[in-house]
Amino acid sequence: MASPKVAVVGAGVIGLSTALCITETCPSCSVTVLSDQFSPNTTSDVAAGMLIPHTYPDTPIHRQKQWFKETFTYLFAISNSAEASEAGIHLVSGWQVFKSTPKEELPFWSDIVLGFRPMSKAELQKFPQHRFGHAFTTLKCDCPPYLLWLEKRLKATGTQMYTRKVADLWELHSEYDIVVNCTGMGAHQLVGDKQLFPVRGQVLKVHAPWVKQFIRDGDGLTYIYPGIHRVTLGGTREEGSWSLSPDAGTTTDIFDRCCSLEPSLQGAQDIEVKVGLRPSRHCVRVQSEVLSQGGVKLPVVHNYGHGAGGFSVHRGTANEAAHLVGECISALQGSSSRAKL
Amino acid sequence: MRVAVIGAGVIGLSSALCIHERFHGLVPSLELEIYADRFTPHTTSDGAAGLWQPYLSDHGNLQETLWNKETFDYLLGHLHSPAAEEMGLFLISGYNLFTEPVPDPSWKNIVLGFRNLTPKELELFPGYSYGWFNTALMLEGRSYLPWLTNRLTQRGVKFFHKKVESFQELFSQGVDVVLNCSGMRSGDLQPDPELQPGRGQIIKVLAPWVKHFIITHNLKSGIYNSPYVIPGSKFTVLGGIYQHGNWSEENSAKDHKSIWDSCCQLLPALQKAKIVEEWSGLRPARPSVRLERESVRLGNLQAEVIHNYGHGGFGITSHWGCAMAAARLFGSILQEKKQLATPPGPRL
Numbered sequence: 001m002a003s004p005k006v007a008v009v010g011a012g013v014i015g016l017s018t019a020l021c022i023t024e025t026c027p028s029c030s031v032t033v034l035s036d037q038f039s040p041n042t043t044s045d046v047a048a049g050m051l052i053p054h055t056y057p058d059t060p061i062h063r064q065k066q067w068f069k070e071t072f073t074y075l076f077a078i079s080n081s082a083e084a085s086e087a088g089i090h091l092v093s094g095w096q097v098f099k100s101t102p103k104e105e106l107p108f109w110s111d112i113v114l115g116f117r118p119m120s121k122a123e124l125q126k127f128p129q130h131r132f133g134h135a136f137t138t139l140k141c142d143c144p145p146y147l148l149w150l151e152k153r154l155k156a157t158g159t160q161m162y163t164r165k166v167a168d169l170w171e172l173h174s175e176y177d178i179v180v181n182c183t184g185m186g187a188h189q190l191v192g193d194k195q196l197f198p199v200r201g202q203v204l205k206v207h208a209p210w211v212k213q214f215i216r217d218g219d220g221l222t223y224i225y226p227g228i229h230r231v232t233l234g235g236t237r238e239e240g241s242w243s244l245s246p247d248a249g250t251t252t253d254i255f256d257r258c259c260s261l262e263p264s265l266q267g268a269q270d271i272e273v274k275v276g277l278r279p280s281r282h283c284v285r286v287q288s289e290v291l292s293q294g295g296v297k298l299p300v301v302h303n304y305g306h307g308a309g310g311f312s313v314h315r316g317t318a319n320e321a322a323h324l325v326g327e328c329i330s331a332l333q334g335s336s337s338r339a340k341l
Numbered sequence: 342m343r344v345a346v347i348g349a350g351v352i353g354l355s356s357a358l359c360i361h362e363r364f365h366g367l368v369p370s371l372e373l374e375i376y377a378d379r380f381t382p383h384t385t386s387d388g389a390a391g392l393w394q395p396y397l398s399d400h401g402n403l404q405e406t407l408w409n410k411e412t413f414d415y416l417l418g419h420l421h422s423p424a425a426e427e428m429g430l431f432l433i434s435g436y437n438l439f440t441e442p443v444p445d446p447s448w449k450n451i452v453l454g455f456r457n458l459t460p461k462e463l464e465l466f467p468g469y470s471y472g473w474f475n476t477a478l479m480l481e482g483r484s485y486l487p488w489l490t491n492r493l494t495q496r497g498v499k500f501f502h503k504k505v506e507s508f509q510e511l512f513s514q515g516v517d518v519v520l521n522c523s524g525m526r527s528g529d530l531q532p533d534p535e536l537q538p539g540r541g542q543i544i545k546v547l548a549p550w551v552k553h554f555i556i557t558h559n560l561k562s563g564i565y566n567s568p569y570v571i572p573g574s575k576f577t578v579l580g581g582i583y584q585h586g587n588w589s590e591e592n593s594a595k596d597h598k599s600i601w602d603s604c605c606q607l608l609p610a611l612q613k614a615k616i617v618e619e620w621s622g623l624r625p626a627r628p629s630v631r632l633e634r635e636s637v638r639l640g641n642l643q644a645e646v647i648h649n650y651g652h653g654g655f656g657i658t659s660h661w662g663c664a665m666a667a668a669r670l671f672g673s674i675l676q677e678k679k680q681l682a683t684p685p686g687p688r689l
Contacts, residue, residue: 080609082609090551094434213552226552267426
């Protein structure tokens with residue numbers, strides 16, 4: 001197989017980063033990205049893009065840690081380069097505060113982010129309703145810039161990108177040798193994965209350029225994440241809700257909760273409301289599968305179900321998915337040479 | 342009781358406000374006037390980035406450390422007030438970088454979360470092997486000075502756009518007490534060979550992805566003669582010039598190149614930043630701040646001058662502590678003139 005044809009379905013952070021990893025590990029592959037949405041209309045564009053991992057209950061911790069570490073290392077290098085502003089990657093420091101002391105002493109990722117330590121009493125005075133906290137420095141991927149930068153890197157490798165709604169993976173079997181499924185929430189329909197469920201998140205993106213630090217309530221519901229031009233205020237975690245329409249009552253509630261953590265937000269301007277459905281699963285599905293229909297086989301590599309943690313582990317899962325694509329190619333090359341015999 | 346403040350930078354305006362806040366209720370005849378030839382946005386304070394950070398060492402000047410602490414605590418107390426945004430006040434974290442280990446600074450317990458940098462953090466800054474991380478405050482002059490001006494105007498304080506040539510000039514008009522907050526040009530009013538310019542130059546850029554201050558130190562070249570990057574609410578300030586004895590307020594192409602090259606080396610992402618403005622200013626440097634009373638005889642009258650100048654590169658950092666100290670000196674003047682039964686207190 002001279003030039004394996006790989007279709008990556010999905011153009012959010014997972015689809016684009018997986019496509020890029022494939023071009024890196026398999027330079028002879030011809031990669032095409034197919035998606036019904038591209039930036040700025042993907043779920044990734046709604047997210048703040050903070051590198052603070054979500055813990056998946058059914059994925060082994062060492063694997064989650066490896067994914068996070070690879071992602072952090074990759075982005076750290078970009079943040080420290082001349083491309084940082086174009087890629088939308090920047091360091092940000094801040095605090096995660098808890099109303100009651102958390103059960104775990106240290107999150108699994110505490111030695112990967114920078115300068116992780118408990119907050120001092122003086123720092124906690126800023127948060128009278130909270131009794132405990134962590135201070136650390138991490139990275140943020142601003143979207144659209146990061147997705148646009150990934151698209152640019154992909155185009156430079158010759159990767160084609162098309163707007164196309166794929167209703168069935170089998171549509172692709174005649175044009176492509178391998179399909180990579182990075183459809184996020186779309187996998188519910190596309191591959192009938194009932195373990196995948198939406199967790200609706202509503203956020204506000206506001207103009208408040210004096211906010212230089214992130215603040216996150218340990219309950220994960222209230223957070224303030226300063227991006228390059230806008231600050232993301234969140235949020236909600238509504239399991240099972242498929243609604244993409246902003247809710248006015250929720251907007252007020254988010255704003256009030258964030259103002260109680262950071263009173264200066266009262267002066268925020270230009271409030272934009274966005275909604276995204278976190279494509280959630282108890283474990284991220286990074287797995288290959290060979291679909292079979294009427295004697296025809298279609299190798300598929302899945303990389304979806306990142307829920308609230310997509311940005312935090314994207315590069316790690318993209319690397320793993322690209323590795324699986326490599327294995328599929330070897331298998332195909334093996335069977336085609338057997339066919340020759 | 343007529344009080345004239347000379348100078349409308351951060352020192353003049355804050356001293357005026359502090360005095361008016363404490364004494365206008367106790368001294369009904371108090372009339373406060375501010376005289377300056379430069380007002381915001383043309384003062385030295387307007388050019389400063391506005392980061393609260395003292396020098397590395399207080400050289401045993403504990404008084405100044407106390408003024409710095411009082412200023413920090415005062416500002417921290419205002420952080421959650423509705424006025425904070427208008428004041429240009431916000432929290433900011435960042436890095437101080439060194440090429441060798443140094444003792445902890447006098448202000449390590451004043452700022453929040455002071456700690457040493459981890460090896461991984463130092464990887465961000467090749468060439469630097471030691472450093473600090475802490476959370477401090479920004480107080481942007483371009484917002485703070487107008488805020489102070491508004492507070493003063495609301496209180497009926499009068500402003501005069503005028504270059505005062507001598508203390509005498511004001512006393513002969515009937516002013517009782519002069520507050521000399523004339524910063525760099527104090528020498529024009531009363532010679533002071535200890536007051537020297539510490540010339541600085543800065544480049545203002547658009548780099549909103551920078552969320553931390555980064556201050557490098559070269560112990561041989563001295564304070565602020567090593568690149569620094571300080572993100573404000575709109576622009577990021579790039580600097581690293583401190584020229585003792587240089588009176589020029591013109592931008593120098595050589596200094597521009599030095600700032601630009603060294604800051605881009607420190608933060609490669611800055612290469613893509615758009616330059617918006619360039620500015621030079623003179624830090625009113627002195628071995629120690631001159632904050633003291635001086636009695637001046639004019640015929641059979643005794644006139645009082647309170648000096649409050651010479652804050653070098655830490656004017657914003659020390660301003661409120663100094664304003665309170667100036668107010669205490671004013672209180673003792675009032676007591677002597679029997680304008681006050683006892684000084685208000687115990688603590689001003």
